[in-house]
Amino acid sequence: MKTIEHIIELTQHIDYLKKEGKTIGFVPTMGALHKGHISLIERAKQENDIVVCSVFVNPIQFNNKEDLIKYPRDIEKDSILLEENGCDILFCPKAEEVYAEEAKESFSFGALEQVMEGKQRPGHFNGVAIIVSRLFDWVKPNRAYFGEKDFQQIAIIKDMVRQLNSPVEIVPCPIVREIDGLAISSRNVRLEEQAREIAPKIHYILHKSCSMKDNLSFSQIKSFVINEFKRIKEFELEYFEMVDDTTLQPISQKGENGVVGCVAVWLGGVRLIDVERYY
Numbered sequence: 001m002k003t004i005e006h007i008i009e010l011t012q013h014i015d016y017l018k019k020e021g022k023t024i025g026f027v028p029t030m031g032a033l034h035k036g037h038i039s040l041i042e043r044a045k046q047e048n049d050i051v052v053c054s055v056f057v058n059p060i061q062f063n064n065k066e067d068l069i070k071y072p073r074d075i076e077k078d079s080i081l082l083e084e085n086g087c088d089i090l091f092c093p094k095a096e097e098v099y100a101e102e103a104k105e106s107f108s109f110g111a112l113e114q115v116m117e118g119k120q121r122p123g124h125f126n127g128v129a130i131i132v133s134r135l136f137d138w139v140k141p142n143r144a145y146f147g148e149k150d151f152q153q154i155a156i157i158k159d160m161v162r163q164l165n166s167p168v169e170i171v172p173c174p175i176v177r178e179i180d181g182l183a184i185s186s187r188n189v190r191l192e193e194q195a196r197e198i199a200p201k202i203h204y205i206l207h208k209s210c211s212m213k214d215n216l217s218f219s220q221i222k223s224f225v226i227n228e229f230k231r232i233k234e235f236e237l238e239y240f241e242m243v244d245d246t247t248l249q250p251i252s253q254k255g256e257n258g259v260v261g262c263v264a265v266w267l268g269g270v271r272l273i274d275v276e277r278y279y
């Protein structure tokens, strides 16, 4: 595996690979890599000649300073994991170089960003779109791979690609879970023992509500989920929404598109998100 820190070195190498006719699969990450990321690398390997993974903790997508400071970082471990799993290029630039040119771009995603994560974390998706569009410019991938745990992020990035007329194909990939059902996330390492024991309940509650979907209205499902989270004192529910899987707008009954339930919940000082597909 080639490790590249500087943008110019990356773009030159990518130009060479493109001239050789290679296809590029790209997995953008903020590091602290886990089985979820590895599943993206594996999928990218199956579908492309070359796999590039970026590790960059993007400061401008954090609306909470403490979250940025506490975000887990371990580039040595990440690098070993990527090498073991057949990644071809690790791109790990420094913030001074990525943002040598001040981030003045301003994206607008309309209703897509006015719900859930976008509503709770002002500026977050603009920060995500800025870094992902810059990374796409440098890596020039044929395909880019994203986990469906960040369901809204995928919708935003698809819209960004549409707005920019970018040729990159966005490939959503299924959520990877621990055996006990907890959605795998870089933030899980920050859960203390007791919180880690409780955390699988997030998936359990969503899954249980889904198993009752034939007998309950959407508002009954919503009440059930909210009440279940309230019953466990360690949880502080930020939102639970049942939304159209394309427009991401909250809905009260099934329409033409699929339906997903998205949740954000605080547990022991850690913010966790998860998604359940109802239809």
Ligand code: PAF
Pocket: 028, 029, 030, 056, 058, 061, 128, 131, 132, 150, 153
């Ligand atoms: O999902 C993430 O890890 C980040 O939001 C991303 C896409 C790498 C942009 O910083």
